[in-house]
Amino acid sequence: MFLGEKWSQTSTVITSFMFIYTVIRQFIPNELRSYLSKYTRKIFSLVYPYIHITFDEYSGDSFNRSQLYVAIETYLGANSTTQAKRLKAHDIKSSKTPLTLGLDDNTEVTDEFQGVKLFWASRKLKEATNTPGRYWSYPNSDEKRHYRLTFHRRHLDLITTSYLNHVVEEGKGIAVMNRKRKLYTNGAAERRNRWVHIEFEHPASFNTLAMDPKRKQEIIEGLLKFKKGKEYYAKVGKAWKRGYLLYGPPGTGKSTMIAAMANFLGYDIYDLELTSVTDNSDLRKLLIDISNKSIVVIEDIDCSLDLTGQRKTSEKEKDEDGEKNKGGPKKKAKEEDKKSKVTLSGLLNFIDGIWSACGGERLIVFTTNYVDKLDPALTRRGRMDEHIELSYCRFEAFKVLAKNYLDVESHDLFSKIERLLGETDMTPADVAENLMPKSDTEDKDECLKSLVEALESAKKLDAVRKKAEEEAKLKADQEEEEEEKLKNAKKKNWRKRLKGILLIKKEVKSSGALKKTLKGSNGSVITN
Numbered sequence: 001m002f003l004g005e006k007w008s009q010t011s012t013v014i015t016s017f018m019f020i021y022t023v024i025r026q027f028i029p030n031e032l033r034s035y036l037s038k039y040t041r042k043i044f045s046l047v048y049p050y051i052h053i054t055f056d057e058y059s060g061d062s063f064n065r066s067q068l069y070v071a072i073e074t075y076l077g078a079n080s081t082t083q084a085k086r087l088k089a090h091d092i093k094s095s096k097t098p099l100t101l102g103l104d105d106n107t108e109v110t111d112e113f114q115g116v117k118l119f120w121a122s123r124k125l126k127e128a129t130n131t132p133g134r135y136w137s138y139p140n141s142d143e144k145r146h147y148r149l150t151f152h153r154r155h156l157d158l159i160t161t162s163y164l165n166h167v168v169e170e171g172k173g174i175a176v177m178n179r180k181r182k183l184y185t186n187g188a189a190e191r192r193n194r195w196v197h198i199e200f201e202h203p204a205s206f207n208t209l210a211m212d213p214k215r216k217q218e219i220i221e222g223l224l225k226f227k228k229g230k231e232y233y234a235k236v237g238k239a240w241k242r243g244y245l246l247y248g249p250p251g252t253g254k255s256t257m258i259a260a261m262a263n264f265l266g267y268d269i270y271d272l273e274l275t276s277v278t279d280n281s282d283l284r285k286l287l288i289d290i291s292n293k294s295i296v297v298i299e300d301i302d303c304s305l306d307l308t309g310q311r312k313t314s315e316k317e318k319d320e321d322g323e324k325n326k327g328g329p330k331k332k333a334k335e336e337d338k339k340s341k342v343t344l345s346g347l348l349n350f351i352d353g354i355w356s357a358c359g360g361e362r363l364i365v366f367t368t369n370y371v372d373k374l375d376p377a378l379t380r381r382g383r384m385d386e387h388i389e390l391s392y393c394r395f396e397a398f399k400v401l402a403k404n405y406l407d408v409e410s411h412d413l414f415s416k417i418e419r420l421l422g423e424t425d426m427t428p429a430d431v432a433e434n435l436m437p438k439s440d441t442e443d444k445d446e447c448l449k450s451l452v453e454a455l456e457s458a459k460k461l462d463a464v465r466k467k468a469e470e471e472a473k474l475k476a477d478q479e480e481e482e483e484e485k486l487k488n489a490k491k492k493n494w495r496k497r498l499k500g501i502l503l504i505k506k507e508v509k510s511s512g513a514l515k516k517t518l519k520g521s522n523g524s525v526i527t528n
């Protein structure tokens with residue numbers, strides 16, 4: 001017999017008892033009444049040692065469903081659907097799955113927490129009439145729903161301090177994982193809604209990410225630890241956030257990894273375009289509007305700031321400016337004004353200033369192709385806690401791609417591919433492109449063969465490039481040597497000529513002296 005039925009029998013007995021007690025109470029003298037009520041309560045708690053807690057769908061006059069109720073609904077929907085006899089399907093707009101299952105009305109399920117058994121019941125009550133004069137009403141306001149939790153009174157402390165917390169946290173966590181995630185980007189500074197968003201639907205996951213499996217596992221474990229680290233961060237007195245620096249050549253999977261992180265953690269992505277941020281204060285305002293459980297991304301950070309903290313102007317921008325500034329000095333000043341004035345210190349404050357601690361559970365990810373160009377202040381631990389290098393495709397990463405793209409785990413060509421991948425640098429993006437069948441008729445063998453061909457031609461190209469580089473270097477060395485020789489020869493020549501001039505000078509001098517001596521010999525002898 002289910003607990004609900006047992007209770008209904010027990011409550012019938014108790015109700016009868018209470019009725020009889022109310023009737024005979026009138027004939028009992030006042031002095032005896034207090035004793036009697038004390039013992040009645042004791043007897044009642046012995047017969048019925050359970051406590052109920054009720055959680056209403058709408059509390060007070062609020063139009064919104066109670067967050068507590070929604071969290072319980074999600075928790076029970078995820079944990080009890082196997083034991084419930086009646087379920088209800090919801091079409092939740094913000095959920096990424098087309099339908100979500102939950103308990104149907106007037107259904108009972110059990111749960112267990114730290115060895116304690118608990119009883120949940122979903123109840124729907126019909127109200128007789130709507131409140132007269134009310135021109136508004138809740139959706140289906142004649143129906144009131146609530147969840148009722150029943151447990152033994154000796155577990156009251158455990159339930160109120162730990163279990164309900166556990167239910168709410170888990171319910172919220174499940175809702176976050178199930179919701180449709182958003183990809184935000186910052187619009188023009190003058191707009192009221194600084195962040196504009198679309199639905200984030202990237203299929204990347206850590207399973208499909210091609211990289212060294214050991215490193216991948218470390219990253220996954222780090223993310224899990226971060227996600228569960230609320231208490232830990234509070235204990236050590238650090239804001240609950242973590243910085244990641246992803247670096248490597250183009251096409252090695254930096255953006256793909258960000259998408260995989262977001263999917264793994266169930267976070268939203270805020271793609272911060274620094275060139276649209278006017279100044280440091282604008283940057284701070286954007287920061288305040290970022291929600292928790294999110295990844296803030298700044299791609300190609302080396303192209304956004306230079307080492308002195310001033311905005312960097314790319315050659316292209318310079319050219320464009322050249323064109324624009326033809327309009328005269330006024331226009332030039334206007335263009336200057338429009339430029340972002342975010343400084344390096346503004347960005348550092350964005351990452352770990354006081355304001356950055358508002359909110360929690362946030363990752364900040366920078367990507368760059370040139371890690372050496374970055375200011376060490378930006379990349380030091382504490383700001384960028386983890387540095388992840390994404391590099392050219394090696395055999396371990398190739399195996400992941402082969403499994404994803406062709407569903408192949410071993411093949412005769414694998415050993416050849418392993419050797420070739422060790423001899424030439426090819427990005428995972430290029431390997432993936434070669435592995436992808438180009439038509440319905442192209443099979444796995446052909447795709448692998450086309451990869452081998454691509455690797456071989458890349459290897460040849462590498463050899464040609466290497467040879468050309470060596471030749472260019474040799475030529476440069478030779479030219480340098482020639483130049484040195486020429487310089488030395490010129491020096492020698494100059495020295496020779498100088499010597500000649502000095503000799504001539506000397507001779508001229510001595511011939512002048514002789515002339516004077518000869519002149520003097522005609523009359524008196526004159527010596528210099």
Ligand SMILES: Nc1ncnc2c1ncn2[C@@H]1O[C@H](COP(=O)(O)OP(=O)(O)OP(=O)(O)O)[C@@H](O)[C@H]1O
Pocket residue numbers: 208209210211248249250251252253254255256257368369390428429430432
């Ligand atoms: N490590 C990888 N694992 C799986 N796929 C990858 C990987 N690297 C690249 N790819 C594939 O190549 C494409 C380009 O990769 P991605 O955009 O992540 O490169 P990136 O490192 O961000 O390049 P850039 O520096 O130019 O921004 C992706 O769409 C993905 O399909």
Ligand SMILES: [Mg+2]
Pocket residue numbers: 254255256299367
């Ligand atoms: Mg990228």
